[in-house]
Amino acid sequence: MTLVNLATVLSKAKEGKYAVGAFNATDLNTARGIVEAAEQEKSPIILQFAESHSKYISLEQAANMYLDLATRACVPICVHLDHGENFNTIIRAIKLGFTSVMVDASLKPFEENIQNTKEIVKIAQSLGISVEAELGVMNAEDGSGSLDYNTMDDTYTSVQEAKEFVQKTKIDALAIAFGTVHGLYKKEPNLNYERIKAIQNCTDMPLVMHGGSGLSNEEYQQSVANGITKINYYSTMSFEVTNGLRNYLNSNSDAFLFDVDAKTIELVKNNIAEKIQIFGSSNKA
Structure with missing residues (x-):
């Protein structure tokens, strides 16, 4: 199969009313597990590298590994920069x-977000590269218990601003805030599906869920039904795979490093395959 851009996989997802999983990786074994899950499920995927993960692996190393995996895979794979905050990156x-x-200027004033995004769109789209941007404030769970999931309405993406933003920037996908948070949820999330639907109706744009870890199957599927076509999923996978490795090592005291490598790939593959099925993209390659 071929290496594809974001617009290609999300336009099909929007038409088919499913979501494509966007999975972060910071090492080769995790990336291999993600790709193997996609091939098993015959699903398109988005293999992501977040700018904030540069302390674990360089952008250049990630590009070499992930692009090689993508071009060899038998399913469509988009290799995506997640949360790009710096122009040079x-x-x-x-x-x-x-x-x-992804251009993430969501913490900047509205007009500055538009200008920063337009600058990247002009460069990237001329080269056939898709652009995702974010509007609204994605809260992050720090584990302190101070974040109230029921009082975040003022940080949600504005419907009218979304319409103006999409018209002025000409982006390919819009990440919106509607109640999800980055990290592992400490309480029951309160998702505003009507906000998703309203933004979808006024923009006709592929919409992106950030903070896609730890939701119930129903919450994923309701989000997709109302217009989400890309789901970012990382924290829960990372946490659950780590626990799986811990259990494996506790039960296998004679394991070698290559055994751990193989187990990592297996655990990631199983975790990601389950989410692909829930998102509805199995057999959509």
Whole structure:
């Protein structure tokens, strides 16, 4: 199969009313597990590298590994820069061959977010590279218990601003805030499906869920039914695979490093395959 951009996989997802999983990786074994899950499920996927993960692996190393895996895979794979906050990082990703980049200027004033995004759109789309941007504030769970999931309405993406933002930037996908949070949930989330639907109706744009870890099957599926076509999923997978490795090592005191490598791939593959099925993209390659 071929390496694809974000617009290609999300346009099909939007038409078919399913979501494509966007999975972060910070090492080769995790990335291999993700790709093997996609091949098993015959599903398109988005293999992501977050700018904030540069302390674990360089952008250049990630590009070499993930692009190689993607071009050899038998399913469509988009290699995507997640949460690109710095102009130079985004340009480096474009030069390295990423097929999609995210401009995250969501913490900047509305007009500045538009201008920063438009600048990248002009460069990237001329090269066939898709652009995702974010509007609204994605809260992060720090585990302190101070975040109230029921009082975040003022940080949700504005419907009218979303319409204006999409019209002015010409992006390919919009990440919206509607009640999800980054990290592992400490309480029951309160998702505003009507906000998703309203933004979808006024923008006709592929919409992105960030903070997609730890939701129930119904919450994923209701989000998709109302217009989400890309789901970012990482924290829960990372946590659950780590626990799986801990149990494996406790039960296998004679394990070698290569055994741990193989177990990591297996655990990631099983975890990601389950989510692909829930998101509805199995057999959509």
